[in-house]
Each structure stands twice: as C-alpha cells, then as structure tokens.
Amino acid sequence: MTLVKETAQASKIASDKKSEMATRIRASFQQLLAFASLLALVVFFSVASENFYQAGNLSNILLSTVVTGLLALGTTFVIITGGIDLSIGTGMTLCSVMTAWFMTQLGFPMILGVLAGVAFGALIGSVNGFFVAVLKIPSFIATLAMMMVAAGLALVISGTKPIYTNEVAGFQKIFALGKSIPGLVIPNAVFILFAAAIIAGLILSKTVLGRYTYSIGSNEQATALSGVNVTKWTVLIYTLAGSFTGLAGVIATARLNSAQPAGGMGLELQAIAAVVIGGTSLQGGKGSIIGTVIGALIMSVLTNGLTLMSIPQEWQQVAVGVVIILAVYLDMMRRKKTAK
Amino acid sequence: MSNHLLRMSGVNKSFPGVKALSEMQLDLGYNEVLALVGENGAGKSTLMKLLSGIYVPDSGKFEIDGEEVVIAGTKHAQELGISIIHQEFNLMQDLTVAQNIYIGREPRVAGLFLSERRLNRKAQFLFDKINIDLDPKARVGDLTVAKQQMVEIAKALSYKSRILIMDEPTAALNDAEVATLHELIRNFTNEKTGVIYISHRMDELKAISNRISVIRDGEYIDTVDTAETTMAEVINLMVGREISGNQRPEAISHANDVVLKVTGLCTKDLLENVSFELHKGEILGFAGLMGAGRTEVARALVGADRISSGTIELNGNPVTIGNPAVAANLGLGYLSEDRKHLGLMLERDVKDNIALSSLKMFSRMGVLDNRAMKATATEYIDKLRIKTPSSAQAAKNLSGGNQQKIAIAKWLVKDCDILIFDEPTRGIDVGAKEEIYALLNDLAAQGKSIIMISSELPEVLRLSHRIAVMCEGRLTGFLSNAEANQVNIMALATQNVEDATASNPASAQR
Numbered sequence: 132m133t134l135v136k137e138t139a140q141a142s143k144i145a146s147d148k149k150s151e152m153a154t155r156i157r158a159s160f161q162q163l164l165a166f167a168s169l170l171a172l173v174v175f176f177s178v179a180s181e182n183f184y185q186a187g188n189l190s191n192i193l194l195s196t197v198v199t200g201l202l203a204l205g206t207t208f209v210i211i212t213g214g215i216d217l218s219i220g221t222g223m224t225l226c227s228v229m230t231a232w233f234m235t236q237l238g239f240p241m242i243l244g245v246l247a248g249v250a251f252g253a254l255i256g257s258v259n260g261f262f263v264a265v266l267k268i269p270s271f272i273a274t275l276a277m278m279m280v281a282a283g284l285a286l287v288i289s290g291t292k293p294i295y296t297n298e299v300a301g302f303q304k305i306f307a308l309g310k311s312i313p314g315l316v317i318p319n320a321v322f323i324l325f326a327a328a329i330i331a332g333l334i335l336s337k338t339v340l341g342r343y344t345y346s347i348g349s350n351e352q353a354t355a356l357s358g359v360n361v362t363k364w365t366v367l368i369y370t371l372a373g374s375f376t377g378l379a380g381v382i383a384t385a386r387l388n389s390a391q392p393a394g395g396m397g398l399e400l401q402a403i404a405a406v407v408i409g410g411t412s413l414q415g416g417k418g419s420i421i422g423t424v425i426g427a428l429i430m431s432v433l434t435n436g437l438t439l440m441s442i443p444q445e446w447q448q449v450a451v452g453v454v455i456i457l458a459v460y461l462d463m464m465r466r467k468k469t470a471k
Numbered sequence: 472m473s474n475h476l477l478r479m480s481g482v483n484k485s486f487p488g489v490k491a492l493s494e495m496q497l498d499l500g501y502n503e504v505l506a507l508v509g510e511n512g513a514g515k516s517t518l519m520k521l522l523s524g525i526y527v528p529d530s531g532k533f534e535i536d537g538e539e540v541v542i543a544g545t546k547h548a549q550e551l552g553i554s555i556i557h558q559e560f561n562l563m564q565d566l567t568v569a570q571n572i573y574i575g576r577e578p579r580v581a582g583l584f585l586s587e588r589r590l591n592r593k594a595q596f597l598f599d600k601i602n603i604d605l606d607p608k609a610r611v612g613d614l615t616v617a618k619q620q621m622v623e624i625a626k627a628l629s630y631k632s633r634i635l636i637m638d639e640p641t642a643a644l645n646d647a648e649v650a651t652l653h654e655l656i657r658n659f660t661n662e663k664t665g666v667i668y669i670s671h672r673m674d675e676l677k678a679i680s681n682r683i684s685v686i687r688d689g690e691y692i693d694t695v696d697t698a699e700t701t702m703a704e705v706i707n708l709m710v711g712r713e714i715s716g717n718q719r720p721e722a723i724s725h726a727n728d729v730v731l732k733v734t735g736l737c738t739k740d741l742l743e744n745v746s747f748e749l750h751k752g753e754i755l756g757f758a759g760l761m762g763a764g765r766t767e768v769a770r771a772l773v774g775a776d777r778i779s780s781g782t783i784e785l786n787g788n789p790v791t792i793g794n795p796a797v798a799a800n801l802g803l804g805y806l807s808e809d810r811k812h813l814g815l816m817l818e819r820d821v822k823d824n825i826a827l828s829s830l831k832m833f834s835r836m837g838v839l840d841n842r843a844m845k846a847t848a849t850e851y852i853d854k855l856r857i858k859t860p861s862s863a864q865a866a867k868n869l870s871g872g873n874q875q876k877i878a879i880a881k882w883l884v885k886d887c888d889i890l891i892f893d894e895p896t897r898g899i900d901v902g903a904k905e906e907i908y909a910l911l912n913d914l915a916a917q918g919k920s921i922i923m924i925s926s927e928l929p930e931v932l933r934l935s936h937r938i939a940v941m942c943e944g945r946l947t948g949f950l951s952n953a954e955a956n957q958v959n960i961m962a963l964a965t966q967n968v969e970d971a972t973a974s975n976p977a978s979a980q981r
Contacts, residue, residue, distance in 0.1 A: 337584050337585055338583050338584055338585060339577065339579060339583060339584075339585060340583075341585075342566075342570065342574075342577060342585055345563070345565055345566060346563050346566060346570075346574055348565070349563035349564055349565040349566055350561065350562065350563045350564065352561065353561035353562055353563055354563065354574060354575075356525075356545055356557075356561050357561070357574045357575045357626075358545060358546045358549060358575040358576075359574060359575040416563070416564065416565035417565055
C-alpha cells in the first residue's frame with residue numbers, strides 16, 4: 132500500500148520535474164529566438180561585409196551598445212511594472228552634465244564624482260517614482276515632463292556649453308576606453324555594462340524588489356490587497372531605474388571626456404525598442420534582463436552592419452523600425468501558440 | 472467564551488450622496504457557514520470591504536470572540552484572521568501559484584533575496600494540509616478559472632484565517648468544481664472558524680450554509696435557518712415582494728418558420744458536427760458544462776471564430792459570415808457573457824452604447840445626428856424600463872441588469888431578428904433577473920428568435936422552449952421543455968464522446 136503510494140508520488144515528482152523542464156524550455160525559447168536572430172544578423176553581416184567580423188569592429192559594436200544598454204536595463208524594470216520611462220534619454224544627459232560639474236566645478240575626486248552622478252540619476256528616478264506612485268500621474272505624462280525638465284536643466288547648468296573632464300586623471304581610461312584585460316581589445320565600459328546587466332538580472336530574479344516589479348506589473352491592485360506597500364516599492368523601482376540612467380550618464384561623460392548638454396533626446400526610444408525586442412511586454416508583468424541585453428545588441432549590430440554596408444542612415448532607421456515590428460509580432464505569435 | 476466568532480452591530484456607512492449601510496448587524500457562529508444574500512446594491516460589497524479593512528465605518532461595533540476590535544486596514548484584517556476572497560480575482564497572472572500565495576510574505580534570505588525553493592516547499596506543504604491539488608510552480612495565468620479560484624482559497628487559508636469571506640466564489644465554476652469548493656469549505660470550518668458565503672445561486676445556499684442572513688437596501692432584514700426555510704421565502708425576503716416561481720413556457724409550434732439552420736458546424740479547436748434549427752419566436756436554450764463549447768457555437772455563428780466546415784442558413788438562404796459586423800447586418804446579434812469587456816463601452820453614455828451598432832442609421836455622410844440618437848435611446852430606455860437618470864449617464868454607473876438591457880437595446884435598434892444571449896443574467900441579482908426573463912419572453916412573443924446560453928439550469932428550464940445540450944464540443948441531445956429536467960440535462964451534459972455518437976443522431980432528428 133505504502134509502496135504503491137510512494138511510487139505514485141515518485142512518478143508525480145518525475146512528471147512535475149518534466150513539466151517544469153518544459154516550462155523552462157518554453158520560457159527560454161524567447162531568449163533563444165532573440166539570441167538566434169542576433170546570431171543570424173552577425174552571420175549575415177560577416178558575409179555581407181568583410182570589415183564586420185573584425186575584433187576592432189566587434190569591440191566598437193559593444194562599446195556603442197553601452198549607453199543605450201544601460202538605459203535599457205533600468206527601463207526594463209519600469210516597463211515590467213507596466214509603466215514607461217521617457218526621461219532616460221535627456222536624464223542621462225543631465226546626469227552626464229552633473230557628473231562633469233561635480234568633478235570640475237565642485238572638485239569632487241573621480242570616484243566621488245562617479246557616485247554622485249549615479250546618485251543624481253537615482254534622484255531623478257525617485258522624483259519620477261513620486262509622481263507616478265504617490266501623485267498617481269500616469270508614467271507616460273510624468274516622465275514626458277521629466278524628459279523636458281532634464282533637457283532644460285542640462286542646458287542651464289552647463290551654460291549650454293560642453294563641460295570637459297580632461298583634467299580628471301584616469302576618468303576616461305577607467306570608466307570607458309581603457310582595456311584592463313591584457314590581450315582583449317574590449318574596453319572597460321563594456322565590462323561595466325555586463326556587470327550592471329548581471330546585477331540587474333540578479334535583482335530582478337532573486338530579490339524581493341524584483342518579485343514586486345513583476346507583481347505590480349501583473350496586477351497592481353491585487354498586489355496592494357496582498358499587503359504589499361505598492362507605493363513604496365514603485366518609488367524604489369523607479370529609483371533603481373534612475374540609477375542606471377545615472378551610470379549611463381557617467382560612462383557617456385567618460386567616453387567623450389566631456390558632458391555634451393544638448394544630446395540625449397531620442398535615446399529613450401532606442402532603449403525602449405531594445406527592451407521590447409528583448410521580449411518584455413509593454414503591458415507589464417513579463418520581461419527579462421537577458422532579453423534586454425540581446426535586444427540592445429541587436430540594435431547596435433544592425434546599425435553597425437548597415438553602416439559598413441554603406442546603407443545611408445535614413446534607411447538604417449527604416450530597418451530598425453522593421454526589426455521592431457518583426458520582433459514584437461513574432462513574440463506575439465509565439466505567446467499565442469504557447470497559450471494553447 | 473462568546474457564542475459568536477464574529478459579531479457586528481449598529482454599523483453605518485455613507486458615501487457622498489448614498490447611505491450604503493444603515494444600522495447593519497450580522498453574527499457568525501463558530502463552525503458555521505453563514506450565507507449572506509441580497510440584491511445587487513443591497514450593501515454586501517460595502518459590508519465585505521468594511522470587514523476586510525478597505526473601508527472604515529462611520530459608526531458601529533465589531534467583535535471577534537466577544538472582544539471589540541477596530542479593523543484598521545487590510546493588513547490588520549488579515550492579522551485578525553479575516554480573509555476575503557473577492558469576486559473578481561486578485562491574482563497576478565504572470566506569477567506562479569506559490570509566488571501569488573505568499574506575495575508580500577515570501578521567504579527571504581538575508582532580508583532581501585528570495586528563496587524559490589523554500590517558497591515552493593511552503594506552498595506544497597499548505598496544499599497537502601488543506602488537501603488541494605495545485606502545482607506551486609505553475610503560472611497562474613495558465614490555470615483554469617476553477618484552479619485560480621483554488622489558488623485564491625489557498626491564499627486566504629495561508630493567512631491562518633479564522634473568518635473566511637467568499638464573495639460569489641462559484642460564479643464561474645461548473646457543478647463538479649462547486650462540489651470540490653464546498654468540500655474545501657467543510658474541511659475548513661471547525662469549532663474555531665467560520666465562513667461568510669455570498670452567492671446569487673440559491674440552490675447552493677441550501678447545500679452549503681447553516682443559516683442565511685438577508686439584507687436589502689443597506690438594511691438588515693432577517694436571518695433564517697437554512698434547513699427550515701424554502702428558497703422562495705429567502706427570495707421574497709431579498710426582494711421584499713413575491714416573485715412568481717416556476718412557470719414554464721408553452722411549447723412553440725413547429726409550424727413556425729425555421730429562421731436559422733446550422734448544419735455540421737465544426738471549428739478547428741473544439742466544435743464537431745453541430746447541427747440545429749431555430750424557429751421564429753423560439754427560445755432555444757443551450758446547456759452544458761463550462762467548456763462544452765456553447766459560447767464557441769455562438770462565436771462561430773457570428774463569425775468571431777473561424778468555421779472549418781459546416782453551413783449556416785438564414786431564412787433558407789445559405790450565408791457566409793466572416794465577422795460579427797456581417798452577422799449584425801444579417802440581423803444576428805450576439806450578447807457576450809462578458810458584458811464589461813466585450814459588450815459595452817463602460818465609459819460612454821447610455822445613448823452612445825445603444826446607438827453603437829447602428830451608427831449608419833444615425834449619421835449623414837459620417838456626421839452623427841445626436842438628437843436622433845438621443846430620441847431613440849430615450850425610446851428604448853422607456854421600452855425596456857432601463858433604470859437610468861438619463862440617456863447621458865455613463866454605462867458604468869448602471870447596475871448589471873440595466874447594463875444588460877442596454878446591450879439588448881443595442882441589438883434591437885439594429886433590428887436583429889436573431890439574438891444570441893450568452894449568460895444573460897450572470898452577475899445580475901434576483902429581482903433584475905426576473906425583468907430580463909420577462910424581456911426575453913416578450914421578445915420571443917414579438918417574433919424574435921433567441922438562442923440562450925446559460926450555466927444555470929433553472930434558468931434554462933424556465934425560459935427555453937427547447938433545450939440543446941452540449942458536451943465536449945458536440946451536441947449530445949435536444950430536450951423539449953416538457954421532458955427536460957435537471958437530471959436528464961446533466962446526463963446529456965456529461966455524456967462522453969462514444970455515447971454521444973451513438974445517441975446524437977437519434978435525438979437530433981426530433
């Protein structure tokens with residue numbers, strides 16, 4: 132009798148394991164699909180242009196991914212909650228200006244300047260979070276307003292002129308272009324992006340904050356009724372997202388060894404595109420960091436490859452638009468299938 | 472120790488312009504299932520929200536185990552042992568079962584990190600204890616409605632609740648699932664716990680409750696012992712007037728024209744060889760368990776789902792219906808079971824909703840004639856006795872019954888001769904149900920033909936001239952009203968596929 136029960140239980144466990152495997156495989160399929168498209172693009176451009184598959188060019192691609200990639204990481208959190216953050220582009224610019232300002236005007240030592248830059252991003256994020264969670268302003272509106280405020284402040288604080296950080300010894304080398312690993316042509320900024328991605332991934336999948344990010348995006352009201360302080364966590368999530376914006380600003384400054392106060396507008400849309408290509412749903416509740424990283428890489432591989440093929444920039448934009456539609460449509464088809 | 476697990480008295484609650492509860496009282500004994508009934512708008516939801524700490528009462532006394540308590544917020548209510556299962560599920564579709572149950576209380580490592588393994592083990596332990604079959608790792612969005620209901624219940628029980636409040640827990644369950652739910656409730660109740668059970672389904676109250684408390688218009692009416700009371704008495708208490716009971720429709724003359732003839736209807740996913748005829752002035756009921764394919768028949772008929780084979784004839788002419796717009800133009804109107812999402816524009820006013828399907832009638836060169844729309848809306852508000860201050864009232868502010876009437880009006884304006892009602896009285900209270908029934912009968916008497924899909928057998932029996940029963944995508948039989956009863960309908964509804972193929976041709980001939 133007990134034996135029968137035990138075998139039954141054992142087989143139940145086995146079948147549970149099986150179904151778990153199936154779910155995992157299904158879940159990783161999206162990543163697989165995105166990853167496969169990335170590989171396909173790389174193969175295509177390697178064939179189409181002999182200059183593409185060169186260490187120097189690949190390193191360039193990675194370097195050009197860093198800023199949008201960092202922005203996309205932060206905004207992945209916001210999008211999973213069902214919100215949107217339009218302020219990350221000009222927010223990044225403002226953080227860049229602030230970093231340079233802290234270092235040159237206030238004479239912050241490098242590390243302190245970097246931390247202050249990141250913290251300033253977190254501050255922008257927390258203000259966004261306050262508008263969205265406490266004042267209940269729709270995230271689209273709140274962050275649209277912040278986008279304009281940040282763009283203006285960057286110009287005001289910099290006096291509309293670039294702020295150069297040449298005097299800050301080692302800043303560009305350590306936080307952007309230096310190559311710390313001998314024999315590899317990959318600059319430090321790329322390692323910073325990957326480190327940030329790993330941290331973001333861990334936060335999203337392994338921490339309470341990550342769990343509530345999904346939960347709020349899935350059903351905010353239910354989360355609140357379950358005794359979770361949704362207001363507090365939403366502010367924290369936007370703050371976290373903002374700190375990635377801050378980091379992006381720091382790296383952008385280091386790379387150019389200057390803060391350029393006029394740019395940034397439009398970067399938010401590229402970051403959002405990367406997130407969406409990576410399979411994160413704008414409805415909230417679904418998404419992953421690895422998807423976002425792949426999405427960001429797809430965007431820069433595409434731009435780089437098309438440039439090497441001498442495709443004019445206006446056509447590159449068309450291509451990116453087509454890719455976004457394709458990626459989202461394929462993802463929808465896949466979801467429909469798995470739902471059945 | 473007190474005789475009452477929970478007791479409230481003299482509870483008042485007002486909202487701007489409305490007195491929601493007035494001198495409300497209620498008591499729940501130990502080891503008891505107390506049914507709470509009342510028409511929509513009677514104040515049940517307000518009462519529940521007070522108990523679960525979402526609202527604060529204007530005045531009144533709450534006691535648990537004889538000790539006075541003040542419920543301060545949802546978290547405090549949970550700490551007091553009060554758990555509520557809302558009518559609309561409060562689940563996160565994208566999270567797993569275990570994640571849903573322990574949201575806000577997840578086992579943590581170092582205060583910040585999650586332990587998925589401990590979480591799943593905890594959930595499995597809970598399921599074993601309360602004896603329900605759920606996979607902690609399954610994504611909630613992938614579960615059936617019944618399983619999701621189980622998740623809600625498991626979640627409520629995980630709070631070590633002593634007072635469980637269930638708001639229409641069976642609204643979306645079939646009979647077998649209802650039985651499982653009742654089993655769970657019986658397992659839950661003991662000398663330390665009790666359940667408040669809200670339901671519109673009278674037959675259920677008999678099965679599960681010890682006593683029934685009736686409220687009406689925010690006031691306490693009476694509490695009766697279930698065993699000593701007939702359901703007719705309870706209904707009379709609820710509505711405060713007599714409701715005519717069990718009259719059944721006369722058989723419709725089969726000499727009447729066949730307005731709709733469906734032959735061999737199949738869809739890729741579910742339907743197999745569905746054939747039936749609908750006569751002029753007939754109400755054809757569709758019965759069957761959840762998932763039997765009744766809604767799918769309706770959707771296939773109006774072109775919302777693609778037909779893989781089969782023919783549809785309207786008044787003798789074969790038709791191809793590619794989408795619901797074509798169906799509407801052919802005079803075939805479908806009233807969805809999901810009024811709120813698929814039937815109405817809740818934010819728009821009554822007039823706009825009524826005119827929506829017939830905008831062509833109310834426009835010249837694309838410009839809308841608001842005055843004509845208003846006149847028509849007013850006419851139907853009158854005709855169908857829709858309770859609304861004016862045609863400019865937003866649909867969301869009306870009760871379920873009146874919203875349903877708007878949806879009906881929409882198709883009447885469009886001059887549809889065939890109306891398909893999917894669960895026409897879901898979420899509608901007893902009094903309003905009667906009005907919808909009367910309306911359906913009137914429509915049939917005026918020569919409209921009606922297909923009525925319903926999960927409530929008494930409703931099917933009460934209204935249908937003929938009843939088609941479905942099981943697993945097939946029609947398993949037809950019953951005339953005279954011969955139909957709950958037993959033979961359920962027999963057909965649970966008939967498995969092999970039996971069905973044997974008996975279907977015979978019964979379909981009728």
